[in-house]
Amino acid sequence: MSIIKLVVMLLLLVAISATTEDTNFIFNGFYSANLTIDGVSSLSSDGLLRLTDGTKQQKGHAFYSKPIAFAKNSSFSTSFVFAIRSEYPNLSGHGIAFVISPTKTLPGALPSQFLGLFNETNNGHPTNHVLAVELDTIQNSEFEDINDNHVGININGLNSAKSAPAGYFVDGFQFQNLSLISGLPMQVWMDYDGGKNQISVTLAPTNVKKPETPLLTLSHHDFSRILRRPSYVGFSSSTGSISTSHYVLGWSFMLNGKAENLVITELPKLPHLGDVKNEQSMILLVGIPLFCLCLIFLLSLAVVHFMKRKKKFSEIVEDWEQDYGPHRFKYKDLYIATKGFREEELLGRGGFGRVYKGIMPISKIEVAVKRVSHESRQGMREFVAEIVSIGRLRHRNLVPLLGYCRRKRELLLVYDFMPNGSLDKYLYNQPRVTLNWIQRFRIIKGVASGLCYLHEEWEKVVVHRDIKASNILLDFELNGRLGDFGLARLCDHGCDPQTTHVVGTLGYLAPEQTRIRKATTGADVFAFGAFTLEVVCGRRPIEQGGGSDGIVLVDWVYGFFRRGEIVEAKDQNLPMGREYREDEVELALKLGLLCSSADPSRRPNMRQVVQFLNGDVPLPDLSLLNSSSSGLTFGHRQEAHHDSAMSFPSSMDGSFSQSSSIAESLLSGGR
Structure with a gap:
């Protein structure tokens, strides 16, 4: 028995040794690196790790091939040099992330704003066990990004636990901005103290020593719940609609110690910006002495x-x-x-x-x-x-x-370019592809999120003034994107309304526009309500009926609402498969009626609309909703209680001066 115990102990020692070997490494260029790559990632002969190759809507991964055995109180240190290069100096296709993950493949991860890490269903899920430091070049409001040039510490999802604008501290206190898409190489240091449960991230150009003050520090978080044993370390990156290349030039890592310093002078060189070989010029230079007369003629x-x-x-x-x-x-x-x-x-x-x-x-x-x-x-x-x-x-x-x-x-x-064209082609005239409910509800929520960004989240207030199905374009994943800003108006937040012409499309115009002649966010909300009913019902806001007058969609849906059968107003061609959700259909129809109120003060603002659609806030009681010659109104029974429950004051109910643009006459109509 003692021999058997001895053998078992030896096997355990071998297993422990196997999991703890190679816990430190350094690559001053990836010439013979032990990496596992997938997606569009590649290793060049001159030692560059290229995570993306400039193609659109792609992702790339590169992980150290062997797992790292993180213990409960393990610490680690890592440093790497990266560069992001885009076709445009002020536009980029998303960013790059350093990742610690229980798997090297990240199955189901999407490109674009998901950085090749997660997708819509697993983003933020605690079972991911993923720790990442993102270098993000796009501001995504759905992930609460602070700007389009930031560094963030992410835990199991893309909503950063802590983030800061890209830059570094000079002399410990003076902040110096950095542009992640400058195309220049930059160095990142990441240090984790398992005893203190503290992680810090530092960023600087390659010609600057590691600053004493970190850019980011996240403390008092039990990272042992996130880091599974064993885990893999590496990089993930993705592109969107802009051709972008993401490079890693060198990488150093150590478990329970300080990572070795990279030798910047030994790192591979990035390709020259705009380096184009002109072979025809070389041919002309060689041929000039022999073909002078021919050249003069040419x-x-x-x-x-x-x-x-x-x-x-x-x-x-x-x-x-x-x-x-x-x-x-x-x-x-x-x-x-x-x-x-x-x-x-x-x-x-x-x-x-x-x-x-x-x-x-x-x-x-x-x-x-x-x-x-x-x-x-x-x-x-x-x-x-x-x-x-x-x-x-x-x-x-x-x-x-x-x-x-x-x-x-x-x-x-x-x-x-939006490959799937405009939304109206999928709603009317017997479309070849009928959108299911998940796709329609995602389009409604996406347009609401875009309008909320225009009204409240950008540096200026933007009133679109022409929201309708034909101005919603679908990308390759059938996500809805609001386009055609031909009638849009811009102003600073909190500015006084100015008079303007009445513009827009019949059926989407708020009733007060012909009276006050102002471009307001409330008028956009009214148009969004008509658009929501349009998507759910598969009908135009105004259709020619059997009589002389057209059928108004809002009145038609209201009739079902009064009979307690509002869900029956849905598109009869809507597939009734597993993806169909009657509660969401009812929510969308009632929200469309709420946004269609004739009184602008009774309409929600777009932030509230997003909250209703996400289920964060329940819809108010619509029992007092009535129809009149001026449109949908709310009755006066229990007025005091009704006002508090149904009033939606908008902090962005501004409009814009007539001289702000001539886009109204040049940009409207079409994509």
Whole structure:
């Protein structure tokens, strides 16, 4: 028996030794690194770890192949050098994260805002046992990001337990900003003290020593509940709609000790920005002595061709546009992208222009190009300033406006391309694809989140003024994105309302707009209510009936509500499978009626709408809802109690001056 015990003890010692070996490593370049990679990640011959390769909507992982045996009071230290490079100097496709995970594969993880770590169902779940430090370049309001250039400590999800703007402290107190998408290499240090349950993160350029003051410190958190034994350490990254590459140049790690310092001078070099080989120029240089006469003739032809081509692609570029350089596209690039604006590339026609699909010649980004005409230069400077301002909107449920181009009497606006077109094509005229309830409810919630961002979360208040199904575009996952900001108005938070023209689409216009003639967030809420009923019922807000008058959708749904059968107003083509939720259908229909109140003070604001849709706050009692010639109203029974229960004062009920833009006449109609 003693021999058997001895053998068992030896086996245990071997097992413990196997799990604790290789607890420290250093890679000054990944030339022969013991890594497991997947997705679009790759290792180059010169030692660079490239997590993403510039393609859109992709993810990449790279983990140290052997597990790390974390104990209850284990400490660790790690350091790595990274760089993020985008096709655009001010736009990027999400970020990179250092990860500790019980698995190397992260099954089901999504790209884009999920950083290749989680998905919609497991984000924030305590069974993930994932600790991550994110270097995020996109502000996602759904994860409560502080800005579009931050560092965060994440536990089991993408809502950071603690975050801070990217930068470092000079002399211990003076903060210096850093841009994560500058394309320059930066170094990160991460130190965890298991005894103190404290984790700190430090960031700095590679030519700066490790600052004494960390950028982030998270204390008094039992990380032993998160770190499973064994766990894997590595990196995850993802791209969205912008072509971006994420690199790791070097990495050092140690368990229960201080990680070795990386040798910055030994790290591999990043590719040169804009390094393009011009083989034709080399050929000309070699052939000049032998082909002088031929070259003179060819140059003469080239000059003639160049003059004709320059005239064909000539543009108007004024001095004041130099400030908007990154947002200005070359007409030549747009012409090539759309194959000369061929009819085969036409996506649709609007009241003020045509929209074409295009593929940018260098970046290969798919875009939608809106081509409109303008007859006057009056107000053009203010208009372009507003285009650039709207182009800075960043939300997963908004269609990004990438930039513009001016040429002769034409104005071209460049948007991100949405592959599945507009929502109305999936609701009417016997669509080939019928959206199920999960997809419809996700679209409603997404548009509500985007409107909340416009009304309350961006640096200015944005009133959209044209919310309808044809202006909701669907991305490759059938997520709803609000587009066409042609009638939008901007102002500072808390500004006084100004008069404006009545604009919008019949059926979505709030009743007070013809009276007060103001652009308000409350009018957007009314239009959102009509849109919500439109999606749930599969009907237009106003349809031609059997009589002389049209059938008004709000009145039609209200009839079902009064009979206690509101759910019967749903689209009869709505699939009734497992994804169907009658309680959510009832919630959406009642919310549509609530937002359609004729009295603006009775409508909720968009933040409250989001809370209702997420189930955070129950809907108020709608028993006093009545129909009148002015629309849906609330009765006066028990008025005092009713006012407190049904009043929704809006802190953003502003409107905007008539001179803020000429976008109303140039941008509306189409994508």
